[in-house]
Amino acid sequence: MAETTKPIPRVTPELAPFFEAGKHGQLVVQKCESCGTLRFPPRPLCSRCLSPHAVWTPVSGRGEVYSFNVMHQVYHPGFAPEIPLAVVVIKLEEGAKMLSNLVGIKPHEIKCGMPVEVVFERLSDEVTLPKFRPVR
Amino acid sequence: MSLRAKCAIAGLGMTKMGKNYDHPNATGFAIEAIQLALADAGLERSDIDGLLVNPGITWMDNPMLSVALQQAMGLENLRLTALMQLGGATAAAMVMHAAQSIAAGMANVVACVFADAPLRPPAPKTEKGSNGGGSAAAYGFARGLDAAYGQFGVNAEYALVARRHMHLYGTTNDHLGEIAVAQRAWANLNPQAQFYGHPMNMADYHSSRWVVEPFHLYDCCLVSNGAVCVIVTSAERAKDLNQPPVYILGMGQGHPGGEVMDTLTSGAPLAKQTAFRMAEVELKDIDLCQFYDCYTFTVLVTLEDYGFCRKGEGGAFVEGGRIAPQGVLPVNTGGGELSSFYMWGMTPLSEGVIQIRGEGGKRQVPKHDLCLVSGNGGVLVTHSTLVLGSKP
Numbered sequence: 409m410a411e412t413t414k415p416i417p418r419v420t421p422e423l424a425p426f427f428e429a430g431k432h433g434q435l436v437v438q439k440c441e442s443c444g445t446l447r448f449p450p451r452p453l454c455s456r457c458l459s460p461h462a463v464w465t466p467v468s469g470r471g472e473v474y475s476f477n478v479m480h481q482v483y484h485p486g487f488a489p490e491i492p493l494a495v496v497v498i499k500l501e502e503g504a505k506m507l508s509n510l511v512g513i514k515p516h517e518i519k520c521g522m523p524v525e526v527v528f529e530r531l532s533d534e535v536t537l538p539k540f541r542p543v544r
Numbered sequence: 545m546s547l548r549a550k551c552a553i554a555g556l557g558m559t560k561m562g563k564n565y566d567h568p569n570a571t572g573f574a575i576e577a578i579q580l581a582l583a584d585a586g587l588e589r590s591d592i593d594g595l596l597v598n599p600g601i602t603w604m605d606n607p608m609l610s611v612a613l614q615q616a617m618g619l620e621n622l623r624l625t626a627l628m629q630l631g632g633a634t635a636a637a638m639v640m641h642a643a644q645s646i647a648a649g650m651a652n653v654v655a656c657v658f659a660d661a662p663l664r665p666p667a668p669k670t671e672k673g674s675n676g677g678g679s680a681a682a683y684g685f686a687r688g689l690d691a692a693y694g695q696f697g698v699n700a701e702y703a704l705v706a707r708r709h710m711h712l713y714g715t716t717n718d719h720l721g722e723i724a725v726a727q728r729a730w731a732n733l734n735p736q737a738q739f740y741g742h743p744m745n746m747a748d749y750h751s752s753r754w755v756v757e758p759f760h761l762y763d764c765c766l767v768s769n770g771a772v773c774v775i776v777t778s779a780e781r782a783k784d785l786n787q788p789p790v791y792i793l794g795m796g797q798g799h800p801g802g803e804v805m806d807t808l809t810s811g812a813p814l815a816k817q818t819a820f821r822m823a824e825v826e827l828k829d830i831d832l833c834q835f836y837d838c839y840t841f842t843v844l845v846t847l848e849d850y851g852f853c854r855k856g857e858g859g860a861f862v863e864g865g866r867i868a869p870q871g872v873l874p875v876n877t878g879g880g881e882l883s884s885f886y887m888w889g890m891t892p893l894s895e896g897v898i899q900i901r902g903e904g905g906k907r908q909v910p911k912h913d914l915c916l917v918s919g920n921g922g923v924l925v926t927h928s929t930l931v932l933g934s935k936p
Contacts, residue, residue, distance in 0.1 A: 415691045423689075449688050475711070475805060477703035478757035483684045483696035492754070495695040497704055497805065505803075509693050515757075520711035537692055 414486035416531045422450045425464040430536035435526045437504045439465040446504040467502045469526030471540070474499040478515045494518055498540055512541045548822050549936035551643035552782035552789035555585025555775030556897045561885035562738040564769045565665045570603035574659035575617050577771035585775050586786035587653060589617070592775075594624035594651035596641060598634035600660020600888060601682045613657075624651040631921020632836050633797070633811075634658070635772075635889025636928035640795040642776035652777060658890040659771035679767045698838075699764055701923045703756045706841040709808050710758060712856065715844065717758060719859030721749040723840040724762040724882060726868035731879025733869060733907035738766050739883040763840045765881035772890035774897065779936055790900045793914075794823025794931030804924045811927030812849035812918060823931035827851055830931075831911045832874040832899060834892035836920035837881045843867075846918055847875075874909045889919035889928070896932050 419427050429436040437448040442459030446467070453460050476496040482488045494515040499505050510518060511527060524540040531537055557580030559573050560566070567573050574597070582589060597610040606612050610625040624645050628634050635658055642654035662682040684697040695701075709715050728744040731737035744762065752761040782789035798814025800807070820826065827850065835846045844858035852873065853861040867875035878884045878895035885891060896917040898904050904912075913935065919928040 414694070417689050417692045475704045475708040477695075477700050477707060478754070479694055479696070479700060480754040480756060481684075481697075481699075483686075484691065484694070487694045490694065492757075493694045495693050495700060495704070505805075507690060507693050507695055520707065531692075 414531075415484060416535050417537070419534050426450070427535055429464065429466070430528055430538060433528055434466050435469045435538050436464040436466050437500070437502075437506075438462045446500075446502055448504045448506050467500050467504070469538075470543070471498045471500040471524055473497070473510070473518060473520050473522045473524060474505060475520060476518050496540070498524060506538075509539050510541060511539050545647075546822055547643060547647050547795065548793050548824065549779055549791045549933070550647045551776055552779045552791045553639070553774050553897050553932070554777045554782040554785045554787060554789060555581040555587065555773070556894055557581030557584055557773040558736075558894055559770040559772075561736065561768045561770040561887070562766070563663055565663075567661070570600060570659035570661045570771065571613060571616055573661060573769065573771035574613060574657045574773070577659065577773040578617065578655050578657055581655065581773035581775045584787060587775065589619065591653045592619055592655050593622055594642060594645060594654030595619060595622055596625065596638040596654060596656045597627050598629065598638060598656075598658040598888065599627065600658060600662070602660055602662050624654060630919070630926040630928065632838060632888045633919035633921040633926040633928040635893045636795070636917060636919040636930045637797060639774065639776055639792065639893070639930060640797070640928070643792050643795060646776060646778050652781070654776045655773055656776060657771060657773040658887050660887070661769045662767055663769045682767070697756075698923070699756045699759060702839050702841060703759050705805055705808065705923060706758050706839070708805050709841070709845070709856075712808070713859070715856075715859040717750065717760070718746070719844065719862060720758070720763050720840040721746050722862040722865070723843050723867065724749050726862070726865060726871070727837065727876050727880045728762075728883045729868050730877050730907055731883035733905070734878045734884055735905075737879040737884035738768065739879060759839060759841075762882070765838045766883070766886045768885040768887060770885065770887060772887045772894050774890075774893060788901050788934070790897050791933040791936050792930060793933045794819035794821070794825065794929070796820075796822070796929045798927045798929075799925065808845065809855065810845055810849045810920055810924040812846055812929065815918075815927045815929040816850055819929035819931050823933075825914060825931055829914055830916045831914045832877060832909045833916045833918075834877070834896040834899075835875055835880070835918045836889060836892055837876055838920070840882065842920060842924070843875065843880075845924065846920070850916070850918075869907070877904060877907050877909055892917050892919065893930070896930070900932050900934050
């Protein structure tokens, strides 16, 4: 394989449950066991109530495009074939937000508020990355 | 005890900006700027007893940087020193720390300096490719999972916030372009500006390449090598020095926390409250503004957050050249970070000093007694406000 591949995230202890769930096609985020606030990316404490106790909880994978940009500069050669590439912020219907990409849609067709659902892209044996597609 | 007009900016030192390779690193630029500021004020190196340092992106490797700079410059017997880092809000925050210390009798003459050197000299023609410097190299970092999704750099982060503003309030690239064109017009009255002699109209703005939508190239600030130093001392002492004192009438900070994208609001409302109360001024008293402008969008949000218009109406506010030369509200009269030079919070602060003194040449605003200066760091997460005045 001669082409330069996109960066594959490292499976840190903090993110291991997220990638493990992804392997099985499930989207999970952290949930504070004390006040129930959802959060992503993971943090050691709940920034609302400061409880250190959290579990990873499945979410529906449905949400909407909260905002997006369209990258025109190549910062990493692995993305060169995909430029212009839209990076989106998804607001999950449960409330948490996460950064992602959309599949099955051109950057200039994306609109804020557009309903989306999760799909998974397998990058390696360890890492399966959640992405989103428009709900038709 | 109010600190209103207790202290003043008595010296300003600015190196050449932009593709300036006079020094191999930021330390050299910093020392040059401090020397220029001392000469401007009519002070000696030995007068400095306080040194505050805000390192730019290429100068962040030493957590005890201010002490290293003290050694490099041979400064002795300092009563005050610190490395300070609130991003683009730091310059004004350094002035606050200096003024507080001076008013408390803990220091007398405080040099506040920013320096950076992200640009490298052009590579010899035989070498191929990038010389490793510039904006993408310095500011193109990715955090956490961002890289896996292709999200690199500060431009991309601000772009997400700007897009949300467009979605909620109908802000357009025409609105952002108004700001870019206005500041370029100011820059063309400023021979020190990197874009002096490069006029730009709305068509030029729209045809400039996309960096990351919704930002064109001319929505984004410049990248500059150089340094700026301001010297703060007591108002009493400032009166006896070379330059007309630039009185520090009001000071405040605001760091709202939470998710910026939810509120689309900077720390300006909080910082303004403290600063305007101290200065005993209202918005209508302000003659001109020097706003932190890492992006056109930052200016738009800052106008809203200080209350020049309501939230979401920044786009309509800037229409018709309102902040351009001959407009009713002079903003970023040197061209700002977009069109003059990028020294983080020192860009608006230095132009505020120049205008209050009346040294703006062709760009001098006729009424320049009260200048509002803002600093902003991260993606609208830190904010600092200064109200500068020509009279105590």
